[in-house]
Amino acid sequence: MSKTLFEKIWDNHLVTELGDGASLIYIDRVFLHERTGSIALQSLSEADREVRHPTQVFCTMDHIVDTFPGRGDATVMPSGTAFIQSTRHEAQAAGITLFDIGDPRQGIAHVISPEQGIVQPGLTLVCPDSHTCTQGAMGAAAWGIGSSEAEHAMATQTLRINKPANMRVRFEGELGFGVTAKDMILHLIGRYGAKGGAGYAVEFAGSAVTSLSMEARMTLCNMAVEFAAFTGLVAPDDTTFTYLAGRPYAPVGEDWDQALRFWQTLYSDDEAIFDREIVIDASTIAPSVTWGTSPQHTCAITDTIPSLASFIDENDRTAAERALNYQGLEPGTVMSELQIDNAFIGSCTNARIEDLRMAATILKGHHVASHVKAICVPGSQQVKAQAEQEGLHQIFLDAGFEWRESGCSMCFFAGGEHFGAGERVLSTSNRNFESRQGPGTRTHLASPATVAASAIRGHITDPRTLMGNN
Amino acid sequence: MQPFISHTGVAAPLLRINIDTDAIIPSREMKGVSKKGLGQGLFAVWRYNDIDARTPNPEFVLNQPDYTNTTILLAGDNFGCGSSREHAVWALAEYGIRAIIAPGFGSIFYQNCIRNGILPVTLANETVLDMAELMQSDPQSKQLTLDLERKLVIDCAGKQYSFEIADSHREMLLRGLDVIGLTLQLDDRLKAFEESYQQQFPWLYPNTNS
Numbered sequence: 001m002s003k004t005l006f007e008k009i010w011d012n013h014l015v016t017e018l019g020d021g022a023s024l025i026y027i028d029r030v031f032l033h034e035r036t037g038s039i040a041l042q043s044l045s046e047a048d049r050e051v052r053h054p055t056q057v058f059c060t061m062d063h064i065v066d067t068f069p070g071r072g073d074a075t076v077m078p079s080g081t082a083f084i085q086s087t088r089h090e091a092q093a094a095g096i097t098l099f100d101i102g103d104p105r106q107g108i109a110h111v112i113s114p115e116q117g118i119v120q121p122g123l124t125l126v127c128p129d130s131h132t133c134t135q136g137a138m139g140a141a142a143w144g145i146g147s148s149e150a151e152h153a154m155a156t157q158t159l160r161i162n163k164p165a166n167m168r169v170r171f172e173g174e175l176g177f178g179v180t181a182k183d184m185i186l187h188l189i190g191r192y193g194a195k196g197g198a199g200y201a202v203e204f205a206g207s208a209v210t211s212l213s214m215e216a217r218m219t220l221c222n223m224a225v226e227f228a229a230f231t232g233l234v235a236p237d238d239t240t241f242t243y244l245a246g247r248p249y250a251p252v253g254e255d256w257d258q259a260l261r262f263w264q265t266l267y268s269d270d271e272a273i274f275d276r277e278i279v280i281d282a283s284t285i286a287p288s289v290t291w292g293t294s295p296q297h298t299c300a301i302t303d304t305i306p307s308l309a310s311f312i313d314e315n316d317r318t319a320a321e322r323a324l325n326y327q328g329l330e331p332g333t334v335m336s337e338l339q340i341d342n343a344f345i346g347s348c349t350n351a352r353i354e355d356l357r358m359a360a361t362i363l364k365g366h367h368v369a370s371h372v373k374a375i376c377v378p379g380s381q382q383v384k385a386q387a388e389q390e391g392l393h394q395i396f397l398d399a400g401f402e403w404r405e406s407g408c409s410m411c412f413f414a415g416g417e418h419f420g421a422g423e424r425v426l427s428t429s430n431r432n433f434e435s436r437q438g439p440g441t442r443t444h445l446a447s448p449a450t451v452a453a454s455a456i457r458g459h460i461t462d463p464r465t466l467m468g469n470n
Numbered sequence: 471m472q473p474f475i476s477h478t479g480v481a482a483p484l485l486r487i488n489i490d491t492d493a494i495i496p497s498r499e500m501k502g503v504s505k506k507g508l509g510q511g512l513f514a515v516w517r518y519n520d521i522d523a524r525t526p527n528p529e530f531v532l533n534q535p536d537y538t539n540t541t542i543l544l545a546g547d548n549f550g551c552g553s554s555r556e557h558a559v560w561a562l563a564e565y566g567i568r569a570i571i572a573p574g575f576g577s578i579f580y581q582n583c584i585r586n587g588i589l590p591v592t593l594a595n596e597t598v599l600d601m602a603e604l605m606q607s608d609p610q611s612k613q614l615t616l617d618l619e620r621k622l623v624i625d626c627a628g629k630q631y632s633f634e635i636a637d638s639h640r641e642m643l644l645r646g647l648d649v650i651g652l653t654l655q656l657d658d659r660l661k662a663f664e665e666s667y668q669q670q671f672p673w674l675y676p677n678t679n680s
């Protein structure tokens with residue numbers, strides 16, 4: 001029988017049907033972080049339950065840990081140290097692998113899991129973090145869960161879940177100059193809405209996806225949850241296998257050969273049935289930027305903010321009105337005239353080495369506008385080390401960017417460091433919700449190229465104007 | 471877990487779409503490594519004029535006298551989208567919310583509700599809006615009854631709305647089950663699966679740990 005990629009992975013992991021519409025699905029690997037993982041580990045041990053396979057459980061410190069140089073357990077987040085120390089204590093007691101502060105492998109969960117080769121094609125991986133879908137880029141079924149489900153996954157190495165439906169989003173054709181994976185996913189959500197993927201496992205496919213690098217595919221899958229999808233994934237191919245080879249947790253020798261033969265069977269069959277299919281002409285996508293407080297409030301960087309009358313649905317119109325009010329904006333504003341106060345390059349969406357290279361190419365020889373506070377937070381210590389080896393950090397520093405230790409940092413506000421009320425941030429992260437980056441902070445999402453170009457000019461700027469020979 | 475069989479209580483309208491878990495429980499309100507003490511932080515940004523001093527914002531629906539005993543929320547579509555934090559559900563539960571009625575929910579949030587004894591009811595947008603309108607027009611009609619056994623929402627006028635919920639989810643809520651314990655009862659089947667699985671995918675179980 002023909003199957004989609006997601007169905008193949010699902011069937012391989014089906015332990016048993018539970019008879020009431022739910023299935024018991026085997027979970028290969030669990031990833032935790034100190035913000036939500038600490039509670040899961042703690043409440044598991046309080047219930048006198050053990051982690052079933054500690055070698056398959058990994059934990060990092062990314063959400064609460066400071067990103068200032070010279071950091072330790074102390075954080076600016078109130079009571080943050082308690083989270084860090086409790087996570088360390090519980091992780092050691094449970095015998096799981098911890099990428100602790102000071103470990104050269106430390107970084108944001110969804111950056112380091114692929115980097116270490118922990119997520120691999122065809123496996124199931126869960127993490128109590130909604131952006132776990134990032135890791136689907138490796139051809140895995142990877143999705144975010146709550147803490148109670150994380151407890152269940154650790155105690156039983158399974159989850160009880162209802163099977164999601166299948167959607168395929170095909171980006172066909174070639175991306176234009178200066179257009180990135182971030183623009184693809186913003187474009188998709190802008191066009192089909194922040195709940196367009198609800199109930200679906202979304203496979204990204206088409207020639208514009210297969211020609212993306214592994215890291216760009218991660219950016220694409222990262223925001224599947226912003227599309228309300230159960231998860232996003234991309235069929236593994238040579239790009240995937242080349243990326244994975246030689247990574248610390250990747251198989252070697254005969255194991256590799258055997259694994260590779262299996263991975264090569266992981267694609268959606270020609271006759272596979274998708275419950276929904278969307279086709280997008282990649283050449284029509286422009287560098288994109290959000291104007292409101294939902295990722296669906298997206299437009300091309302060359303556009304103006306839409307009029308309220310253009311929202312047919314009343315709920316959408318009310319939400320847009322509220323968003324504009326929060327953002328301090330008017331319909332008809334030309335996006336590229338919007339002055340910014342801050343530029344943030346970081347997060348599990350866009351803080352990998354290619355993202356930093358892209359930004360550095362634009363920043364080289366420039367300085368950020370005098371009124372702009374600019375921060376770069378590499379997604380992992382390994383990305384940071386690589387960037388430093390290539391001299392990218394110097395470009396960022398010379399351009400007036402802060403250069404940080406890795407972590408989630410100001411992608412989200414947790415009572416610690418944040419951007420100011422009413423300040424406008426252009427950010428490479430994935431959420432532009434109200435107060436996401438600080439109380440009253442106004443966030444706009446864009447690609448690293450757009451953020452770098454805009455930081456230089458001091459207002460939202462089409463990166464193409466600063467790229468190539470123009 | 472507290473079972474959910476049926477419940478009657480005051481329902482409050484919070485009809486914005488895409489209310490995310492950051493709005494339900496802001497990150498800064500998640501102060502300790504604990505599931506407790508979160509109720510005060512529920513909707514903190516909207517609920518308080520001064521968050522630190524906890525000065526209530528009289529405009530916010532839950533602060534209005536008619537809604538002080540709210541146990542049910544009537545919400546806009548995609549409620550609980552965003553961050554996976556289960557704290558959102560723990561905060562709702564601690565505040566006293568037993569059920570949420572919305573046209574759609576964030577999928578992780580939905581699962582978290584089921585795990586914590588909160589009933590998520592999916593009803594068409596128009597139905598939710600009609601219910602909200604009825605309630606706002608008549609202060610006597612703010613109560614709803616939710617009957618999970620019969621999968622019904624019943625308003626004050628006795629009008630019934632039926633809703634769908636997966637049998638697995640209904641069962642878990644009705645019985646307030648300890649799900650981990652339940653799964654561990656299937657250990658024989660699980661062990662058999664693991665044995666053949668590990669043989670098929672040996673590279674996932676290297677002895678070395680780099």
Ligand code: SF4
Nearest residue numbers: 131347348408411412
């Ligand atoms: S970088 Fe931001 S979105 Fe990604 S895991 Fe960290 S807080 Fe979440």
